[in-house]
Amino acid sequence: SSATTPIRATLFPGDGIGPEIAESVKQIFQAAEAPIEWEEHYVGTEVDPRTQSFLTWESLESVRRNRVGLKGPMATPIGKGHRSLNLTLRKELNLYANVRPCYSLSGYKTRYDNVDLITIRENTEGEYSGLEHQVVRGVVESIKIITRQASIRVAEYAFHYAKAHGRKRVSAIHKANIMQKTDGLFLKCCREVAEKYPEITYEEVVIDNCCMMLVKNPALFDVLVMPNLYGDIISDLCAGLIGGLGLTPSCNIGEGGIALAEAVHGSAPDIAGKVLGGDVASPLFEILEHFDPMFLPSFPGLPNNFNIQICSGGSSIIRWPLVMLRHFIESGITVRLAVQFGGHGLMGYNLSHGSQGCNLANPTALLLSSVSMLRHLDLHDKADRIQNAILDTIAEGKYRTADLGGTSKTTEFTKAIIDHL
Amino acid sequence: SSATTPIRATLFPGDGIGPEIAESVKQIFQAAEAPIEWEEHYVGTEVDPRTQSFLTWESLESVRRNRVGLKGPMATPIGKGHRSLNLTLRKELNLYANVRPCYSLSGYKTRYDNVDLITIRENTEGEYSGLEHQVVRGVVESIKIITRQASIRVAEYAFHYAKAHGRKRVSAIHKANIMQKTDGLFLKCCREVAEKYPEITYEEVVIDNCCMMLVKNPALFDVLVMPNLYGDIISDLCAGLIGGLGLTPSCNIGEGGIALAEAVHGSAPDIAGKVLGGDVASPLFEILEHFDPMFLPSFPGLPNNFNIQICSGGSSIIRWPLVMLRHFIESGITVRLAVQFGGHGLMGYNLSHGSQGCNLANPTALLLSSVSMLRHLDLHDKADRIQNAILDTIAEGKYRTADLGGTSKTTEFTKAIIDHL
Numbered sequence: 001s002s003a004t005t006p007i008r009a010t011l012f013p014g015d016g017i018g019p020e021i022a023e024s025v026k027q028i029f030q031a032a033e034a035p036i037e038w039e040e041h042y043v044g045t046e047v048d049p050r051t052q053s054f055l056t057w058e059s060l061e062s063v064r065r066n067r068v069g070l071k072g073p074m075a076t077p078i079g080k081g082h083r084s085l086n087l088t089l090r091k092e093l094n095l096y097a098n099v100r101p102c103y104s105l106s107g108y109k110t111r112y113d114n115v116d117l118i119t120i121r122e123n124t125e126g127e128y129s130g131l132e133h134q135v136v137r138g139v140v141e142s143i144k145i146i147t148r149q150a151s152i153r154v155a156e157y158a159f160h161y162a163k164a165h166g167r168k169r170v171s172a173i174h175k176a177n178i179m180q181k182t183d184g185l186f187l188k189c190c191r192e193v194a195e196k197y198p199e200i201t202y203e204e205v206v207i208d209n210c211c212m213m214l215v216k217n218p219a220l221f222d223v224l225v226m227p228n229l230y231g232d233i234i235s236d237l238c239a240g241l242i243g244g245l246g247l248t249p250s251c252n253i254g255e256g257g258i259a260l261a262e263a264v265h266g267s268a269p270d271i272a273g274k275v276l277g278g279d280v281a282s283p284l285f286e287i288l289e290h291f292d293p294m295f296l297p298s299f300p301g302l303p304n305n306f307n308i309q310i311c312s313g314g315s316s317i318i319r320w321p322l323v324m325l326r327h328f329i330e331s332g333i334t335v336r337l338a339v340q341f342g343g344h345g346l347m348g349y350n351l352s353h354g355s356q357g358c359n360l361a362n363p364t365a366l367l368l369s370s371v372s373m374l375r376h377l378d379l380h381d382k383a384d385r386i387q388n389a390i391l392d393t394i395a396e397g398k399y400r401t402a403d404l405g406g407t408s409k410t411t412e413f414t415k416a417i418i419d420h421l
Numbered sequence: 422s423s424a425t426t427p428i429r430a431t432l433f434p435g436d437g438i439g440p441e442i443a444e445s446v447k448q449i450f451q452a453a454e455a456p457i458e459w460e461e462h463y464v465g466t467e468v469d470p471r472t473q474s475f476l477t478w479e480s481l482e483s484v485r486r487n488r489v490g491l492k493g494p495m496a497t498p499i500g501k502g503h504r505s506l507n508l509t510l511r512k513e514l515n516l517y518a519n520v521r522p523c524y525s526l527s528g529y530k531t532r533y534d535n536v537d538l539i540t541i542r543e544n545t546e547g548e549y550s551g552l553e554h555q556v557v558r559g560v561v562e563s564i565k566i567i568t569r570q571a572s573i574r575v576a577e578y579a580f581h582y583a584k585a586h587g588r589k590r591v592s593a594i595h596k597a598n599i600m601q602k603t604d605g606l607f608l609k610c611c612r613e614v615a616e617k618y619p620e621i622t623y624e625e626v627v628i629d630n631c632c633m634m635l636v637k638n639p640a641l642f643d644v645l646v647m648p649n650l651y652g653d654i655i656s657d658l659c660a661g662l663i664g665g666l667g668l669t670p671s672c673n674i675g676e677g678g679i680a681l682a683e684a685v686h687g688s689a690p691d692i693a694g695k696v697l698g699g700d701v702a703s704p705l706f707e708i709l710e711h712f713d714p715m716f717l718p719s720f721p722g723l724p725n726n727f728n729i730q731i732c733s734g735g736s737s738i739i740r741w742p743l744v745m746l747r748h749f750i751e752s753g754i755t756v757r758l759a760v761q762f763g764g765h766g767l768m769g770y771n772l773s774h775g776s777q778g779c780n781l782a783n784p785t786a787l788l789l790s791s792v793s794m795l796r797h798l799d800l801h802d803k804a805d806r807i808q809n810a811i812l813d814t815i816a817e818g819k820y821r822t823a824d825l826g827g828t829s830k831t832t833e834f835t836k837a838i839i840d841h842l
């Protein structure tokens with residue numbers, strides 16, 4: 001192909017397995033001669049007062065300038081005085097729609113065949129307003145905000161998307177039988193937009209019924225549009241139908257045409273560096289011994305300050321007595337023990353940076369997200385080429401990472417995709 | 422068996438298919454000599470000012486007096502000035518916990534085997550507070566309330582239930598990473614109660630991740646306890662895993678030991694009386710011709726006043742142009758056309774009362790709910806006898822109602838169960 005001026009795109013490799021899977025994307029893009037010049041930004045090691053989070057101002061400026069980017073998983077550090085990385089990105093860049101295509105991958109069998117859904121989630125308001133307070137002792141409230149502006153905006157995006165992708169039906173998911181004013185306004189906006197698209201069937205489905213129908217027969221749906229929390233729930237449910245978040249791409253659309261594609265799975269610290277058997281194992285044991293979520297200690301002998309968080313099974317947080325946790329670790333049972341960035345004198349240490357990665361991660365979600373990014377740039381040839389190579393490699397079933405029951409390393413799987421280009 | 426003083430229980434046959442499936446329960450209870458004397462109450466035909474709903478004060482008094490009851494589906498009429506029937510029951514009787522066991526039925530295959538879950542839903546507060554308002558034009562908010570009192574109460578019920586039923590694990594479902602104060606309080610209460618049950622494993626799972634894990638591997642869960650809306654969503658999702666709401670029992674636990682078992686599926690007006698081909702078809706067409714949700718007309722020739730609501734696909738509401746609706750009806754396509762109780766001079770007409778039923782409904786959910794009621798009364802012998810007869814009949818697979826792909830009438834299926842007693 002002829003020489004093109006490359007397009008600059010921001011790349012957030014992210015934490016945990018992030019840098020390893022970002023490496024996979026970079027290699028495949030290079031092999032496919034995708035005309036992208038990456039501008040890499042890592043999450044900072046202290047709170048940037050201009051973003052009130054660990055995201056640096058420069059990294060946000062980079063996305064604003066490039067208008068397009070790709071993001072690996074970022075673990076939100078615990079602690080006060082800073083904002084969640086994901087939420088900061090959504091708010092600062094006004095990423096108003098989160099789009100998640102979810103389709104069955106041949107070569108990876110689940111209980112469901114032929115899933116082919118798109119969830120479009122309002123990404124800026126609803127239950128994520130951050131407005132919460134204690135009314136009196138023992139009584140707390142949180143406020144869900146629905147605005148006409150944000151609802152129309154996401155509805156317009158959903159119908160526009162449906163039309164552009166030849167989709168036939170848009171379902172607005174809601175609980176307006178209970179939240180008549182908030183979800184009622186959301187529906188009203190969807191109906192208004194629907195009228196401008198007579199060729200697309202519009203329906204409204206109550207969220208509880210929607211979840212039941214999705215597990216019984218996902219083929220009933222096509223494009224789903226919904227407020228923030230329902231989108232959070234349903235997009236994960238849909239991912240589960242086809243195998244999990246490790247396989248589903250995601251793209252965030254922002255005001256002014258910004259597109260930030262992202263892998264929505266976690267940073268999988270349990271496989272991001274085999275830290276538990278490595279150098280940092282014994283100081284970790286010490287921390288575990290003294291671990292108290294209220295009191296974040298700093299220990300001598302640790303790579304700078306150290307901040308841990310105990311979680312297991314994806315984003316779920318299981319509170320085990322420490323003695324159990326130690327027992328698990330000693331008997332080689334996998335626990336997701338997130339070693340995270342800290343703040344306020346806690347600082348961080350990214351265990352998988354560079355060569356410390358343990359080469360077990362599945363890059364599929366980030367790769368398919370990078371394909372979404374290419375499509376957003378109208379680079380459909382490159383997008384098709386890369387997407388087909390990914391899907392063919394999975395369908396062939398010869399190279400499979402551990403999460404899919406295989407034994408391939410990240411780099412082997414990556415190489416197989418390159419061979420399929 | 423020897424003569425026992427019968428226990429009085431309130432029975433709400435409900436609307437639509439309700440009376441038909443309630444009849445099935447009554448016959449099976451009689452055949453099994455379950456010592457229950459039913460006190461039947463129908464939903465009223467106008468708003469009772471003492472309940473602000475179509476529920477009569479007498480029917481609520483009946484549940485309060487008997488402390489135990491069984492409820493068929495009740496369609497909430499549309500209109501202003503009255504409250505939803507289900508919500509009125511929950512609030513007036515302080516039904517604080519909704520318990521839904523969900524297990525695979527042998528004889529009815531779905532994509533999932535060996536599902537065996539219990540969802541326990543806080544039933545009185547959360548997103549169901551009814552507090553909503555417009556802040557400024559185009560900006561509305563609704564308020565979610567979490568209280569320590571209600572959270573402790575439902576957590577205690579969940580752990581008590583888990584222990585009494587030999588369950589090993591309780592998972593609290595939440596979104597405290599976003600709603601730190603409300604869901605955070607809920608978790609705090611669960612943790613407090615968990616400490617009193619060291620023999621039961623306690624874990625906390627974020628709702629999005631929970632939904633993904635449920636569809637990937639429901640065996641990961643045992644008892645799930647959660648705030649109101651999450652319970653609404655997850656209990657329906659779980660029902661979907663084993664075949665739908667037609668197969669899952671439900672029981673509401675209230676203060677002072679009240680137990681109101683209920684079938685949570687809808688009143689299925691599409692099969693509750695084949696009204697569309699019957700006597701009332703032509704006046705219905707007339708209504709459809711003039712239908713306007715804002716203006717509820719009363720027509721001559723109709724059985725008293727008449728009130729309609731258009732819905733389709735379970736609780737989802739699809740808005741079709743009336744001409745389409747008429748077309749569907751004329752070409753024999755099934756539409757769920759709810760003919761409902763009205764109010765304010767609209768009145769109602771229960772199409773399935775008595776012999777007008779069309780004998781197609783599946784009574785399983787109400788039957789299994791009635792078994793829950795018997796267990797609540799510690800009538801385990803009768804409960805086992807009836808439950809086994811139901812499960813055996815389904816497992817045998819000879820008698821199956823239309824929703825499960827069979828051709829049996831409600832009465833045939835009921836008789837088969839009686840034969841299995």
Ligand SMILES: CC(C)[C@H](C(=O)O)[C@@H](O)C(=O)O
Nearest residue numbers: 084086087232264598599629
């Ligand atoms: C990590 C969490 C704050 C986030 C969310 O709730 O939006 C995640 O679940 C997601 O879907 O991106």
Ligand SMILES: CC(C)[C@H](C(=O)O)[C@@H](O)C(=O)O
Nearest residue numbers: 177178208505507508653685
């Ligand atoms: C009909 C509706 C108000 C109700 C609810 O949301 O609670 C229903 O979905 C249920 O689960 O009983």
